[in-house]
Amino acid sequence: MIARFISLFILILLASLTSFGQKEANFWYFGDYIGFDFNNNNPTPLSNSNMESVGATAVRSDQNTGKLLFYSNGESVWNEKNQVMPNGSHLLGETRATQSALIVPIPEEPNLFYLFTVSKSLVSPAKASRIYYSIIDMSLDNGFGDIPEGKKNIPIIDNVAEKLTAIPVSDGIGYWLITHGVNNNSFFVFKISGYSISDPKTFNIGSIYELNTEKNEAVGFLKASPNGKLLASTVTSGTYFRAFELFDFNHENGEISNPLSLGDFSLQYGLSFSPDNTKLYLKATNNSIDARDILHQFDLNSEDIKSTRVGLIRTNPNFDINQYNIGLTALALQIAPDGNIYGAGNPSDFENQEDQNAMLVIEKPNAKGIAAQIMLKRFNFRDGAVTNGLPNFIENIFNGISASDNPNVLCTELELYQLFPNPTTATINITVSERCFTPYFLTIYNLLGQSILTLWVNSQISDEVDISQLSTGTYYAVLNFSDKRIVKRLVKL
Numbered sequence: 001m002i003a004r005f006i007s008l009f010i011l012i013l014l015a016s017l018t019s020f021g022q023k024e025a026n027f028w029y030f031g032d033y034i035g036f037d038f039n040n041n042n043p044t045p046l047s048n049s050n051m052e053s054v055g056a057t058a059v060r061s062d063q064n065t066g067k068l069l070f071y072s073n074g075e076s077v078w079n080e081k082n083q084v085m086p087n088g089s090h091l092l093g094e095t096r097a098t099q100s101a102l103i104v105p106i107p108e109e110p111n112l113f114y115l116f117t118v119s120k121s122l123v124s125p126a127k128a129s130r131i132y133y134s135i136i137d138m139s140l141d142n143g144f145g146d147i148p149e150g151k152k153n154i155p156i157i158d159n160v161a162e163k164l165t166a167i168p169v170s171d172g173i174g175y176w177l178i179t180h181g182v183n184n185n186s187f188f189v190f191k192i193s194g195y196s197i198s199d200p201k202t203f204n205i206g207s208i209y210e211l212n213t214e215k216n217e218a219v220g221f222l223k224a225s226p227n228g229k230l231l232a233s234t235v236t237s238g239t240y241f242r243a244f245e246l247f248d249f250n251h252e253n254g255e256i257s258n259p260l261s262l263g264d265f266s267l268q269y270g271l272s273f274s275p276d277n278t279k280l281y282l283k284a285t286n287n288s289i290d291a292r293d294i295l296h297q298f299d300l301n302s303e304d305i306k307s308t309r310v311g312l313i314r315t316n317p318n319f320d321i322n323q324y325n326i327g328l329t330a331l332a333l334q335i336a337p338d339g340n341i342y343g344a345g346n347p348s349d350f351e352n353q354e355d356q357n358a359m360l361v362i363e364k365p366n367a368k369g370i371a372a373q374i375m376l377k378r379f380n381f382r383d384g385a386v387t388n389g390l391p392n393f394i395e396n397i398f399n400g401i402s403a404s405d406n407p408n409v410l411c412t413e414l415e416l417y418q419l420f421p422n423p424t425t426a427t428i429n430i431t432v433s434e435r436c437f438t439p440y441f442l443t444i445y446n447l448l449g450q451s452i453l454t455l456w457v458n459s460q461i462s463d464e465v466d467i468s469q470l471s472t473g474t475y476y477a478v479l480n481f482s483d484k485r486i487v488k489r490l491v492k493l
Helices: 002-016
Strands: 027-030 034-037 044-046 058-061 068-072 077-079 101-105 112-118 129-137 154-160 165-168 175-180 186-193 201-204 222-224 230-233 242-250 255-266 271-273 279-283 295-299 332-335 341-344 358-362 374-378 417-420 427-432 440-445 451-457 473-480 485-492
Touching: 027 058, 027 068, 058 101, 058 112, 101 165, 101 175, 154 175, 154 186, 165 222, 175 222, 201 255, 222 271, 230 271, 230 279, 255 279, 271 332, 279 332, 417 485, 427 473
Parallel strands: none
Antiparallel strands: 027 034, 034 044, 058 068, 068 077, 101 112, 112 129, 129 154, 165 175, 175 186, 186 201, 222 230, 230 242, 242 255, 271 279, 279 295, 332 341, 341 358, 358 374, 417 427, 440 451, 440 473, 473 485
8 A cells, every 4th residue: 555655646746747847948049149948947048049030940959868969950050069960961951930940759769869950031033942851860979969861851741831739649658740732722631640640631721821022820839739639830921911810730640620810910910828728828919900919919718719819018007118128020929938038029129238138038937917917027137139030949848837836837927826715804814835834924914014814824725714804905925934935915904
């Protein structure tokens, strides 16, 4: 019985840490010579990259240690020493492409990776993109990696858009690689099984992506929800308004179905699902006369998703649009290992170095509306600069993560302490993250600083605390641990 209990406990513990055992996204390299190191949870700005990039990049870290392995802008591939691999130059992708590169592990081969690269589509003369792959073998060049001879710039499809993403197959062995055609409404879905890449399945669904002398609807992102059940695609049609579409995806057989327009938008570019798969974020301009916002959120739990659109910048009382001096035409969005979503625009026209180091951060992307907390943050990238792109990852590594789950988060972070319901009419409970819990005194103070109630709490989830006798108003619940003091605001209705 004891052995069974220990085994069950270990399984539960491992399940709770699964997301953060996957550290393959802990290093980011993007923009002009910049990056982030997420190994200590809060992003450490980096300026040691030798890579310039306009579009999305591809970066791979060790899934167990978080150590950098390699990165690419679609034209070259660099190793952990920030040096181009011996055979890593002259790749046939283009750094200007929206999703210029993507790294997919070769199943059951820990040292081998597919590096997919995407050429740039052009309007005049009209030229669609082509997708290539190269093999990265990390056992070569004394463990720093290289591309084997004959395994470089192998084309798999042409006449496609600048869109490329991947979703794990439901059996856990293999991936679905997904892109979209131009001047048609065709999605192409390849199955990756070991060294094998299948011929694509074709799904003619949704709207046509036009590429001609007037429109380049090949530009824009294709992304999957972290749980692999949804796809969304932006189409950068300039000032034309066109549909922003959401699709169902079956990660058992690769089928795409149930197209849903979430409204007509112009200047579409970045998009991201929330880590908990309940929200969808879009960078675009909507055609509402009273609220032409530039960042939008949709609630995916609603029966009428389109109706849930809410603007997050221009109509957000907590965000000063006048201080937002980074490029708005092309704003990429990407979930990070700390549970936030980061946004990168193009500040190249700004002389102020602070503006060139500015990024949008959605600090609580699972929350609804402006509770998602949209912030503008400036990072010390030294002489580097943010551009239009961020790393292009397989999104399932972020499934279900939040900052409060991350074992690297210090136990002083308020996210690790939850008081609910709040506001309340009668009772409250308090939950403390398991790894941060020790018995504590709970004291409730009024706004005059007077102690109203004091209790000793010796369980991770407190018993119900009855505050029904308190008057309506605002109070503060103070958790006094032996080594710290946590203060939470409490509203009594």
